Amino acid sequence: MIIRSWLFVPxxxxxxxxxxxxxxSDALILDLEDSVSDDRQELAREMxxxxxxxxxxRKRQQLWVRINPLxxxxxxxxxxxxxxxxxxxxxxxxxxSAKDVNxxxxxxxxxxxxxxLEIGATKILVVATETAASLLSFHTYLEGVTDRMxxxxxxxxxxxxxxxxxxxxxxxxxxxxxxxLMAKSLCLAAARALDVQPVGVVYxxxxxxxxxxxxxxxxxxxxxxxxxxxxxxxxxxxxxxxxPSDEEIKYAKRVVAVFxxxxxxxxxxxDGKMLDxxxxxxxxxxLSLAAEIAQKE
Numbered sequence: 210m211i212i213r214s215w216l217f218v219p220x221x222x223x224x225x226x227x228x229x230x231x232x233x234s235d236a237l238i239l240d241l242e243d244s245v246s247d248d249r250q251e252l253a254r255e256m257x258x259x260x261x262x263x264x265x266x267r268k269r270q271q272l273w274v275r276i277n278p279l280x281x282x283x284x285x286x287x288x289x290x291x292x293x294x295x296x297x298x299x300x301x302x303x304x305x306s307a308k309d310v311n312x313x314x315x316x317x318x319x320x321x322x323x324x325x326l327e328i329g330a331t332k333i334l335v336v337a338t339e340t341a342a343s344l345l346s347f348h349t350y351l352e353g354v355t356d357r358m359x360x361x362x363x364x365x366x367x368x369x370x371x372x373x374x375x376x377x378x379x380x381x382x383x384x385x386x387x388x389x390l391m392a393k394s395l396c397l398a399a400a401r402a403l404d405v406q407p408v409g410v411v412y413x414x415x416x417x418x419x420x421x422x423x424x425x426x427x428x429x430x431x432x433x434x435x436x437x438x439x440x441x442x443x444x445x446x447x448x449x450x451x452x453p454s455d456e457e458i459k460y461a462k463r464v465v466a467v468f469x470x471x472x473x474x475x476x477x478x479x480d481g482k483m484l485d486x487x488x489x490x491x492x493x494x495x496l497s498l499a500a501e502i503a504q505k506e
Contacts, residue, residue, distance in 0.1 A: 210271070210501070210505070211235075211406065211434060211435070211498060211502065211505075212235040212236045212271065212360070213235050213434070213435045213436075213447055213448045213452065213502070214233070214234040214235050214236070214435065214436065214437075214443070214447040214448050214451075215234065215235070215236045215237075215238050215273070215408065215438065216229060216236070216237050216238065216437075216441060216443075216444050217244065217438065217439055218239055218240060219240050219244035219253075220239045220240050220241045220244070220245055220253035220254070220256055221244075221245050221256060226239070226256065230264070232270075233445050234438060234444035234448075235448070236270060236271040236272070236297070237270060237272050237273065238273045238274070238275050238334075238437070239257045239261075239273065239274045239291075239296075240274075241253050241257065241274060241276055241283075241287050242276065242277050242278070242302055243302075250277075250283060250286075250287075254286065254287060254290035254291065257290070258290050259294075260272070260294070261293075261294020261295065261296055262294045267297060269505075271297040271298070272294075272297055273296055273298040273300055273334060274287070274296045274298075274300065275299075276288060276291075276299055276301065276302075277302075278301075278303035279301070279309050280303070280305075288317070288320055289320065292317075292320040292323070292324050295326055295331075296331060297331070297332065298331060298332035298359065299313065299332075299333055299334070300333075300334040301313055301334070301335050301336065302336045302339055302364075302367075303339045303340055303367070304335055304336060304337055304339070304340070304343055305340055305342045305343055305346060306343070306346035306350075307346070307349040307352065307354040308349065310333060310335055310358055311353075311354060313333060313357075314333065314357045317331045317333075317357065329356070332357050332359035332360075333355070333357045333358045333359060333360075334359065334360045334361070334362065334408070335360070335361045336364050337361050337362065337363055337392075337395075337396055337399070338363040338368050338392035338396060340368070340371050341368075343368075344368075344391065344395070347399050350402075351399070351403070358403070358405055359406060360400075360405055360408050360435075361396055361399060361403075361405055361406070361407060361408065362396065362407070362408035362409070362410060362437060363393055363395075363396035363410050364392075364410060365389045365392070365410055366411075366413070368388070368392060369389070372388060374386075377389050393410070393431075397431065397432050401432065407432060407433045407434060408436065409424070409428035409433040409435065409436035410437070411436075411437045412424050412425075413439065415439055415440035415442065415443060418442070418443075418446050421443055421447070422450055424436075425450030429450060429451055434451060434498070435447070436450075436451070452499075453495050453498060453499040453502075457495060457499075458499050460492075461492035461493075461499075462492075462496065464484060464488060464489060465489065465493060467479050468484075
C-alpha cells in the first residue's frame with residue numbers, strides 16, 4: 210500500500226491522539242521516542258496500546274508506532290507493550306545497518322506469535338540515516354534484509370548531530386549540504402533497489418506550506434513517494450503533492466497508448482518529443498500510483 214503522508218503524533222498526548230483520528234494523513238506514527246520524556250514512557254506505552262486496540266478499522270488511516278532505538282533499554286518494553294494492539298508497522302529510528310532491521314524482525318515474529326497475529330503482518334519503516342555509521346552501511350540492505358521492511362526514509366536533523374555539524378544546510382545555496390544530499394540519494398537508491406517505498410524527509414518549518422509543497426514536488430520528481438509530517442496541517446499539502454494530477458494522468462495514458470499503437474517499436478514520437486522505454490515505464494508507474502490512491506479514497 211502506498212502511503213503519501215505519515216504524521217507523527219506524541220504517544221502521551223490524549224488530545225493530539227484524539228485529534229489525529231480525523232486528520233487526512235494516510236498513516237499515523239504514534240511516537241514513543243523523541244516526543245516522550247523518560248518519565249512518561251510507561252504512560253505513553255499504555256496510551257498507545259489502548260489507542261491501537263480501540264481503532265481496529267484502519268482502511269482509511271494506518272497506525273504505526275515509532276519505538277525507541279534498539280540500542281536502548283526502552284525498545285523491547287515498547288514492543289512488548291504495543292504489539293497487543295496489532296500496529297500496522299513499526300518505525301525504527303537510529304538504525305546502523307540492516308542487522309538492526311533484521312533483529313527487529315525477529316522480535317516482531319516472537320511477539321506476533323505471542324499475540325496470535327499473522328507472522329510477518331507487522332511491517333517496518335526504517336529511518337536509515339540518523340547515525341554516522343549508517344551512511345557507510347547501505348550495502349548491507351542489499352545483502353539481505355527482512356521482507357517486513359516496507360519503506361525507508363532518511364533523517365537530516367539527527368544525522369547533523371551525529372556528524373558534529375552545527376547546521377545541515379549549505380551556507381551559500383540554502384539547500385542541504387553534501388553529506389545530507391548523499392544520505393538522500395543513498396536512501397532513494399536503496400529503496401528502489403529493494404522495491405520498497407522511499408519516503409521523503411520531514412520539512413521542519415511547519416508554518417511554511419508553500420515551501421513544504423515545493424519540497425514535496427521536488428521529492429516526487431526525484432523518485433520519492435510520500436513524506437513524513439511533523440504538524441497536522443502538513444498532511445493535506447503532502448497528500449496533494451504526491452497525488453498525480455488529472456493532467457499528468459491524461460498524458461501518461463497518451464504515452465501508454467502511443468506505444469500500444471506501435472507494438473515492437475522502441476522509440477515513438479508524441480507532441481514533438483521522442484519517447485523510449487524509460488518514458489513508458491514512468492507513465493505506467495504514474496498510472497499505477499494513481500490507481501492505488503483512487504482505490505484507497
